[in-house]
Amino acid sequence: xxxxxxxxxxxxxxxxxxxxxxxxxxxxxxxxxxxxxxxxxxxxxxxxxxxxxxxxxxxxxxxxxxxxxxxxxxxxxxxxxxxxxxxxxxxxxxxxxxxxxxxxxxxxxxxxxxxxxxxxxxxxxxxxxxxxxxxxxxxxxxxxxxxxxxxxxxxxxxxxxxxxxxxxxxxxxxxxxxxxxxxxxxxxxxxxxxxxxxxxxxxxxxxxxxxxxxxxxxxxxxxxxxxxxxxxxxxxxxxxx
Amino acid sequence: xxxxxxxxxxxxxxxxxxxxxxxxxxxxxxxxxxxxxxxxxxxxxxxxxxxxxxxxxxxxxxxxxxxxxxxxxxxxxxxxxxxxxxxxxxxxxxxxxxxxxxxxxxx
Numbered sequence: 001x002x003x004x005x006x007x008x009x010x011x012x013x014x015x016x017x018x019x020x021x022x023x024x025x026x027x028x029x030x031x032x033x034x035x036x037x038x039x040x041x042x043x044x045x046x047x048x049x050x051x052x053x054x055x056x057x058x059x060x061x062x063x064x065x066x067x068x069x070x071x072x073x074x075x076x077x078x079x080x081x082x083x084x085x086x087x088x089x090x091x092x093x094x095x096x097x098x099x100x101x102x103x104x105x106x107x108x109x110x111x112x113x114x115x116x117x118x119x120x121x122x123x124x125x126x127x128x129x130x131x132x133x134x135x136x137x138x139x140x141x142x143x144x145x146x147x148x149x150x151x152x153x154x155x156x157x158x159x160x161x162x163x164x165x166x167x168x169x170x171x172x173x174x175x176x177x178x179x180x181x182x183x184x185x186x187x188x189x190x191x192x193x194x195x196x197x198x199x200x201x202x203x204x205x206x207x208x209x210x211x212x213x214x215x216x217x218x219x220x221x222x223x224x225x226x227x228x229x230x231x232x233x234x235x236x237x238x239x240x241x
Numbered sequence: 242x243x244x245x246x247x248x249x250x251x252x253x254x255x256x257x258x259x260x261x262x263x264x265x266x267x268x269x270x271x272x273x274x275x276x277x278x279x280x281x282x283x284x285x286x287x288x289x290x291x292x293x294x295x296x297x298x299x300x301x302x303x304x305x306x307x308x309x310x311x312x313x314x315x316x317x318x319x320x321x322x323x324x325x326x327x328x329x330x331x332x333x334x335x336x337x338x339x340x341x342x343x344x345x346x347x348x
Contacts, residue, residue, distance in 0.1 A: 030330040055247050062255035072254060082246060086253035090261075095289060097261040102282040104269035112267055119263035124293060129330070131286050175342030178316065182337020184294045185317060186324040191287040204288035205295035212296040212305050220296065225288035233281050 017142075024146020027133065031125045031147070032154040034183050035066075037176030039155050042069055043162020049077035056163040060156045065123065067218065068092040069159075088217070095222045099127040106134040110141050121148025125180070128187035196232055204228035312344035 039060070046056045051073065063069055068089040075085045100122050107115060118141060126148045133139035192198050204224045211220035274282075298317050301308035308314075320337040327333070 030334045033331070033334050050244075051247060052242050052244075055243060055251065058248070059251045059254070062251055063258050065258050068254065068258065072250065076247065076250065082250045082253060085250050086257055089254040090257035093258045094261055096258070097265060098282075098285050098289065100262050101265040101269055102285045104266050105274065105279055105282060107266065107270040110270060115266045115270065116263060119266045120259065122262040122266075124289070128286060128290060135283075175338035175340070175345070178313070178337050178341035179334055181294065181297055181313065181317070182320050182324075182334045182341075183330065184290055184297075185320050185337065186328075186330045186333035188287065188290040188294060189321070189324045189328070190330075191290060197284065197287045200284045201287045201291035205291040208292035209296050209299055209307075212300055213307070216304060221289065221292045224292040225285060228288040228292070229281050229284040232284055233277065236280070237277070 020140065020142040021146055024143040025150060027129050027143070028126075028147045028150040030183055031129060031151045034125065034179035035151060035154045036158045037174075037179060038066055039158025040162035042066065042073070043159040043164070045070065045162075046073045046159070047163045049073045051076070051163070053160060053163045057156065057160050060159040063089070064120065064152055064155060065089075065093050065096075066155070092218050094219075095124075095225070096122050096127075098222065098225060099124075099131075103127065103131060103134065106139075107141060114141055114145070118145055118148065121145070121152050123148075123151065125183065125187075126151050128184075128191070132187065132190045196236060199235075200228050200232045203231055312341060312348065316340045316344050 042060075043056055046059070046069075047053075051059075059069055059072070063072075071088060071092060072085050075088065100119060103122065107118075110118075126144075129147055130139065130144040134144070188201060192201060204227070207227050208220050208224035211224055296305065298314045299307060299309060301311060301313075316337065319340060320333060323336050324333040
C-alpha cells in the first residue's frame with residue numbers, strides 16, 4: 001500500500017503502462033534535447049581520438065556517463081594507461097553514489113531486479129528529473145525507468161551519429177552548448193523548496209567555485225556537495241537545540 | 242575492427258561507474274535510514290546541482306580561472322528568471338539555448 005499514491009492506475013493494466021510511458025516521455029524530452037548535441041560532440045571527439053564506431057557505441061552503452069566519457073577519450077588520445085583512465089572515471093562518477101542514495105529513500109518497496117535496471121540509468125540529469133517528481137509524490141519507478149532509458153537511447157544514438165558524421169555539424173550552432181546548463185538552472189530551482197535548500201545551494205556553489213580553482217579534475221562536485229549539506233544540517237540541528 | 246586495449250578500458254569504466262549507482266539503491270532502499278541521514282540526503286540534490294552549475298558559469302579553461310565576462314554567466318540570469326516564473330524545464334532549455342546562440346552571434 002505504501003506505493004499506492006505513486007500508482008493511481010495499477011501498473012499491471014494496459015492503460016497504466018501507457019500512462020507510465022507517456023508521462024515518462026514527457027519528463028524525458030528536455031534531457032534528450034540536451035543529450036543530442038553533447039552525444040554528437042562526444043562521438044566526434046572519440047572518432048578524432050581514433051575510436052571505431054563500435055567502440056564509441058560500446059562505451060555509450062556500457063558506461064553511459066557523459067563527462068567521464070569525454071575525459072576518457074581525451075586521456076586515450078594522449079596515450080594514458082588503462083588503469084589511470086579507469087581510476088579517473090571512478091573519481092568523476094563517485095557523485096552518483098550520493099544520487100542513488102538520495103533516490104533510494106523513495107524506492108523502499110521496489111524489487112532488486114528493477115533497482116538493478118534503474119541503477120544503470122542514474123545520471124545527473126535523470127536523477128534531478130526523477131528526484132523532483134518522486135519528492136512531489138507524483139512518480140513511480142516505471143516512469144523513472146522510461147525517463148532513464150529514453151535518455152540512454154538518445155545518448156547512444158547521438159554519440160554514434162557523432163562518430164560517423166559529426167564533423168559536418170558546426171560547433172556552437174543553435175546554442176546547443178548551453179542546453180545542459182539551462183536544464184541545470186531549472187532543475188536547481190525545482191530543488192529550492194525552502195530557505196535551508198537555498199542556503200545549501202549557495203554554500204555548495206561558492207565552495208565548488210573555490211575548489212574548482214584550486215584542485216584539478218571534477219572532485220570539487222562531490223566535496224562541495226558534502227560540505228554544503230553537512231554544514232546546513234549541522235546548522236539546522238544546532239538551531240533546533 | 243576493435244582495439245583490445247580500448248575494450249578493457251571501456252569494461253573497467255563500466256564497472257566503476259555502475260557500482261556506485263547500484264550499491265546504494267539496492268542496500269539503502271530496504272532499510273529504515275536514520276532521520277539525520279534522510280534529511281542530509283534531501284539536501285544533496287540542491288547541493289549537487291549548484292556545485293555542477295556555478296563553476297560552469299563563473300570559471301573557464303583548464304586549469305580553471307575566474308571568468309565573469311562570459312555569455313555563460315549573463316545568459317544564465319534571464320534563463321534563471323524564466324525558469325523561476327514558468328517552472329518549465331523544456332521551455333527553459335529552449336530559451337537558454339536561444340539566448341546563448343544570440344549572445345554568441347552578437348559577440
